[in-house]
Amino acid sequence: MKKNKLKQIIIQITLLLCISFTAKAGGPLGIDHRLTRADTGIWSRNNQLFLEYSSVVVVLGESLWLGSDTRLGKTFWKSTDSMIMNAVGSAATKEVFRRERPSQGNDPNAWFKSSTDRSFPSGEVAHITAIITPFIAEYKNDNPFVWSLAVLPIYDGIARMKSQGHWQTDVLVGAALGAGIGLYNSSRDTPFSVAILPNAITIGFNKRF
Helix, strand or coil, rough: HHHHHHHHHHHHHHHHHCCCCCCCCCCCCCCEECCCCCHHHHHHHHHHHHHHHHHHHHHHHCCCCHCCCHHHHHHHHHHHHHHHHHHHHHHHHHHHHHCCHHHHHCCCCCCCCCCCCCCCCCCCHHHHHHHHHHHHHHHHHCCHHHHHHHHHHHHHHHHHCCCCCCCCCHHHHHHHHHHHHHHHHCCCCHHHHHHHCCHHHHCCCHHCC
């Protein structure tokens, strides 16, 4: 029953995301348009920030707690690497393209503006996608339910557009960037963080107490 309900939620959110792409207006793919602002309830900015910050706490906390000797622990460390690499990559990309957000004006073709214009790509969508991708890549064959994690970037992408923080292509490129970084780190046998950090950190606190 819970699986069916979760599937229904994922389908509904995916359809809503697809519908938001249908009105052609502008941008690199001709799909960018400003949605009517709706950032209350489930779409509130507080919920968006909670998702971002709590995901950081969970990933870092579980990495340090589990260590890198187990399959799950190593996956958390790969997720940590993806999170860090995405933060750098997203910031650099935003600095290059300097695109205005929908909240700043209704022109999806406003590129290379002020250094404070940082719409492209969506760093938050890239962040959550980069975090979940190593888990999907690692466990997709053992437990297909892991695909339900995809609801997180879908939700975040819709929320960012509804709060007029991003255009449609910002969300799509953010998701692609996060997935690419996540897949790259998933393919590595040893996470970067495990290789460069002292063994006392990556061994896992659960083994000490």
